[in-house]
Amino acid sequence: LSLEDDKALDLTAEPKIDGLSASLRYEHGVFVQGATRGDGTIGENITQNLLTVGDIPKKLKGDDWPEVLEVRGEVFMSKADFKALNITQEKQDKKQFANPRNAAAGSLRQLDSSITASRPLKFFAYAWGEVSDFGALKTQSGVLEAFRSFGFQVNPQTKLCKNLVEALAHYKDIEESRSGLDYDI
Numbered sequence: 001l002s003l004e005d006d007k008a009l010d011l012t013a014e015p016k017i018d019g020l021s022a023s024l025r026y027e028h029g030v031f032v033q034g035a036t037r038g039d040g041t042i043g044e045n046i047t048q049n050l051l052t053v054g055d056i057p058k059k060l061k062g063d064d065w066p067e068v069l070e071v072r073g074e075v076f077m078s079k080a081d082f083k084a085l086n087i088t089q090e091k092q093d094k095k096q097f098a099n100p101r102n103a104a105a106g107s108l109r110q111l112d113s114s115i116t117a118s119r120p121l122k123f124f125a126y127a128w129g130e131v132s133d134f135g136a137l138k139t140q141s142g143v144l145e146a147f148r149s150f151g152f153q154v155n156p157q158t159k160l161c162k163n164l165v166e167a168l169a170h171y172k173d174i175e176e177s178r179s180g181l182d183y184d185i
Contacts, residue, residue: 005164012140013170014158017124018184019076020105022050025130026069029060036108049108050075052117055124057151065150070129073152077104078182081120100184122183125152157181 003009023043025033034050035043050056053075060069077085082100089096097103107119125147128137137143141160148154157174161167178185 003164007163009163010139010141011161011164011167012144012158013161013167014126014155015174015178015181015185017074017076017126017155018101019074020101020108022046022073022075022108022123023129024050024056024071024073026060026065026071028067029063029065031056031058044109046108048113049110049116052113053121053123055122055153061151062149065146066132066134068130068132069134070131071125071147071152072127072129073123073125075104075108075121075123076100076183077107077119077121079184080182085119123153124155126154 001009021037023035023037024031031051032047033045034047034056035045037043051058077100079100082097082103085103086096097106103119104121107116107121110116126144128134128143131137134143134146141158144154144158159166159170161170174185
């Protein structure tokens with residue numbers, strides 16, 4: 001941007017979670033449809049499976065949400081839950097998963113939603129798609145704050161940085177703490 005390093009420029013910095021992207025459609029505050037990103041144009045309908053994920057609100061909190069709101073986020077499995085799932089799989093002589101992302105993706109693509117419900121999936125909201133009217137869309141940090149107020153989990157590593165120096169420092173902090181996070185990024 002050809003700016004000085006200390007020039008004021010608000011940036012919302014957050015790690016990219018290694019899971020499966022999902023879009024959640026809410027109408028009048030009620031979750032009505034969920035899909036994968038698919039090929040970027042057409043995704044898979046995974047509504048029934050997403051309804052089993054505890055971090056996904058079935059009804060939004062409050063009453064200041066837009067009439068139509070598409071929330072985008074990442075479904076993932078924590079490292080501890082992944083390890084426990086693979087131990088269970090091994091004890092039951094079932095195939096173990098290669099990594100938490102594959103476990104999350106495979107869980108969401110089950111034809112039987114009771115299998116999905118038995119898996120310890122989590123969801124972080126991080127973006128929006130279709131929206132009827134949303135005043136908080138002025139900034140990414142405003143959107144994330146609105147998502148929190150609606151009942152979504154957002155990544156706790158997210159930080160509003162006031163300039164490039166702060167953004168690079170936050171990047172370094174995440175880089176140093178990465179191995180200690182309970183999820184892959």
